[in-house]
Amino acid sequence: MTQPHGTDGAVGTGADEAWELCLYVTDRSPKCLLAIENLRRVCEEHLAGHYRIEVVDLLENPRLAADDQILAVPTVVRKLPQPIRTIVGDLSDTDRVLVGLQLRPHRSGAT
Amino acid sequence: MGNTDLMDPVGAAIGPGLDRAPTGISGLDQITGGGLPRGRVTLIAGSAGAGKTLLGLQFLVAGARDYGEPGVLLTFEESAAKVADNVRSLGFDLDELQRDGLLAVLSFQVEPTEIVAAGEFDFEPLFVILDDAITRVGAKRVVLDTIEVLFGAFGADSIVRAELSRLARWLEERGVTAIVTGERGEGTITRHGIEEYVSDCVIVLDHRVREEISTRRLRVVKYRGSAHGTNEYPFFISARGFVVLPITSITLDYGAPDERISTGIARLDHMLGGGIFRGSTVLVSGTAGTGKTSLGAHMANAACGRGERVLWVLFEESPAQVLRNMRSIGLDLRPWTDAGLLHIWPARPATLGLETHLALLVQLLDEVTPTVTVLDGIASFGDGVAASEVTSMLARKMDMLKARGITTLATALGNGDAPSTLSVSSMVDTWLLLRNVESNGERNRLLFVLKSRGTAHSNQVREFVLTDHGAELVDVYVGAAGMLTGSARLAQQAAEREAQLRQADDVEHRRRELRRSITEHEAHFAAVQDQIAAERAELDRVGLRERHQAADTGADEVAMGKRRWADAVPSDGANR
Numbered sequence: 001m002t003q004p005h006g007t008d009g010a011v012g013t014g015a016d017e018a019w020e021l022c023l024y025v026t027d028r029s030p031k032c033l034l035a036i037e038n039l040r041r042v043c044e045e046h047l048a049g050h051y052r053i054e055v056v057d058l059l060e061n062p063r064l065a066a067d068d069q070i071l072a073v074p075t076v077v078r079k080l081p082q083p084i085r086t087i088v089g090d091l092s093d094t095d096r097v098l099v100g101l102q103l104r105p106h107r108s109g110a111t
Numbered sequence: 112m113g114n115t116d117l118m119d120p121v122g123a124a125i126g127p128g129l130d131r132a133p134t135g136i137s138g139l140d141q142i143t144g145g146g147l148p149r150g151r152v153t154l155i156a157g158s159a160g161a162g163k164t165l166l167g168l169q170f171l172v173a174g175a176r177d178y179g180e181p182g183v184l185l186t187f188e189e190s191a192a193k194v195a196d197n198v199r200s201l202g203f204d205l206d207e208l209q210r211d212g213l214l215a216v217l218s219f220q221v222e223p224t225e226i227v228a229a230g231e232f233d234f235e236p237l238f239v240i241l242d243d244a245i246t247r248v249g250a251k252r253v254v255l256d257t258i259e260v261l262f263g264a265f266g267a268d269s270i271v272r273a274e275l276s277r278l279a280r281w282l283e284e285r286g287v288t289a290i291v292t293g294e295r296g297e298g299t300i301t302r303h304g305i306e307e308y309v310s311d312c313v314i315v316l317d318h319r320v321r322e323e324i325s326t327r328r329l330r331v332v333k334y335r336g337s338a339h340g341t342n343e344y345p346f347f348i349s350a351r352g353f354v355v356l357p358i359t360s361i362t363l364d365y366g367a368p369d370e371r372i373s374t375g376i377a378r379l380d381h382m383l384g385g386g387i388f389r390g391s392t393v394l395v396s397g398t399a400g401t402g403k404t405s406l407g408a409h410m411a412n413a414a415c416g417r418g419e420r421v422l423w424v425l426f427e428e429s430p431a432q433v434l435r436n437m438r439s440i441g442l443d444l445r446p447w448t449d450a451g452l453l454h455i456w457p458a459r460p461a462t463l464g465l466e467t468h469l470a471l472l473v474q475l476l477d478e479v480t481p482t483v484t485v486l487d488g489i490a491s492f493g494d495g496v497a498a499s500e501v502t503s504m505l506a507r508k509m510d511m512l513k514a515r516g517i518t519t520l521a522t523a524l525g526n527g528d529a530p531s532t533l534s535v536s537s538m539v540d541t542w543l544l545l546r547n548v549e550s551n552g553e554r555n556r557l558l559f560v561l562k563s564r565g566t567a568h569s570n571q572v573r574e575f576v577l578t579d580h581g582a583e584l585v586d587v588y589v590g591a592a593g594m595l596t597g598s599a600r601l602a603q604q605a606a607e608r609e610a611q612l613r614q615a616d617d618v619e620h621r622r623r624e625l626r627r628s629i630t631e632h633e634a635h636f637a638a639v640q641d642q643i644a645a646e647r648a649e650l651d652r653v654g655l656r657e658r659h660q661a662a663d664t665g666a667d668e669v670a671m672g673k674r675r676w677a678d679a680v681p682s683d684g685a686n687r
Contacts, residue, residue, distance in 0.1 A: 026235040058236050062243035065236040066217050072232045089230030100227030
């Protein structure tokens with residue numbers, strides 16, 4: 001709560017930097033489809049225009065799970081901006097998604 | 112799979128748990144009747160450092176190396192490289208097994224603080240990657256090392272629980288024999304209660320440190336559909352990995368050679384019907400200073416004299432001290448140590464910990480390969496260790512020695528008839544008791560044979576005498592005044608000798624008397640004979656003379672008549 005309130009990193013990132021998100025799924029399970037949908041919605045709301053989502057299907061390349069240390073799906077990894085952040089779940093809990101992606105301060109800064 | 116189980120008549124009786132995947136840990140395979148339930152998930156629970164990972168790895172290595180069953184290790188604890196490093200010293204080359212396609216190692220680092228949970232999820236990637244690895248190496252065995260780290264890491268334990276349950280079922284469907292490790296919990300087998308769904312076999316490892324002595328124990332808490340040993344079995348981690356020494360499963364398996372070997376004391380051999388059986392266990396108990404160590408030294412000496420290798424484990428004294436003391440009774444063991452036949456290992460188990468002690472013993476037995484082992488002062492295990500632990504440890508030790516066919520002499524400090532607190536007597540084949548007897552202001556040692564299996568042994572008590580040329584057994588005197596030993600025995604011996612001498616004198620005297628008498632009588636007899644002969648000769652002479660005289664008289668008369676001109680010739684003379 002007493003954290004930087006997004007005065008530096010968070011506000012800046014939300015605004016102009018390119019976001020690179022990787023969403024790991026296994027096939028097109030309902031949870032995964034829901035996660036894709038939720039992630040797109042959040043990004044459109046907060047990062048419109050400067051984000052890129054890569055969807056990785058671990059069924060196509062199982063070794064990636066070991067290489068990228070992915071145990072659960074759906075998993076979102078924020079590769080950019082640094083540092084790397086990891087969010088697990090179908091992303092239906094939007095508040096948790098925003099905390100996980102460190103987009104929360106952006107919103108509070110906007111008000 | 113169930114069909115093949117049922118084809119086994121025993122399996123039909125016990126249930127589908129019969130088909131087993133050997134762990135390669137002999138003691139554990141014996142306790143479980145052959146290994147872990149094949150195609151099922153076994154939970155290994157234990158506190159940190161209890162040996163869970165090692166057990167799992169040994170299961171995998173044995174499978175890949177010895178049983179043609181490749182495996183997959185999924186570890187959440189350490190990196191794959193670190194795991195390989197940790198077990199390399201035990202001779203497990205995980206890298207090589209991986210190169211040979213017999214093992215796949217996957218590692219995941221779970222850092223709870225880095226993950227944010229937002230909604231529903233599952234562990235499908237875990238399934239995917241396991242499936243990939245199982246397929247790749249053709250795995251029959253899977254080890255998931257401390258899968259419990261997943262709890263808490265995702266902030267949604269109900270999902271983790273459901274997913275682990277699904278994983279266990281999936282592994283069974285996949286037909287692999289799996290080990291899942293878990294942290295010990297308070298009041299529960301594992302901290303997160305995963306035993307509830309990983310439930311075919313549960314093994315608990317325990318690592319206790321009491322009074323700075325560590326003891327590891329293993330217990331099979333559950334083995335569905337199968338009889339199994341439920342006791343706690345101490346185990347240890349030796350240079351070759353996990354070693355479990357079950358007490359009940361080995362005991363009846365050893366051979367029983369008929370060969371007898373000497374104890375190094377001729378009269379003791381005689382008391383035991385010609386020595387002790389090779390491969391048997393001899394317990395020598397007695398109070399302090401009764402000569403237990405000397406007895407052990409004699410046995411070691413005799414074995415080395417036969418060219419055999421001996422391991423002498425000293426629990427109380429230093430080798431130099433014992434060698435010096437034995438020299439004082441005329442036993443110079445130095446040549447044997449120099450020749451490499453006698454290996455002396457000073458070991459204080461209390462400072463090592465029982466399990467380390469046992470591990471070192473195993474190592475030494477492997478290195479020295481003795482045929483005879485002397486364990487001197489086994490009671491000193493008792494320092495700071497519960498008696499029950501000591502007893503079970505000793506039982507395992509004796510089992511181990513026996514299983515290897517090693518003749519063992521163990522000495523124990525004990526008062527009276529029982530080696531105090533140690534109920535090892537049932538495990539030994541021959542039990543000798545040394546006892547001090549105090550009388551006439553001196554202490555003397557007595558030796559009893561309390562039991563000796565398979566041997567017609569003497570029921571006699573012998574005095575155990577330590578001379579400057581070794582130990583000797585001497586008959587004791589049993590009389591109205593009781594048993595006599597030491598100087599009392601010597602006094603009795605002297606008295607008897609005197610009595611014997613006296614008796615001998617009397618006989619000799621009588622013999623001389625009679626001889627003299629006979630000689631006298633013989634002389635007398637000879638004199639009488641002489642006289643008879645003389646008188647007989649005299650008699651003959653007398654008769655002859657008479658005839659001569661008669662003839663002379665006739666002639667005289669004739670002559671006289673001639674001279675007188677006798678006209679008649681006397682009739683007597685004329686008739687002749």
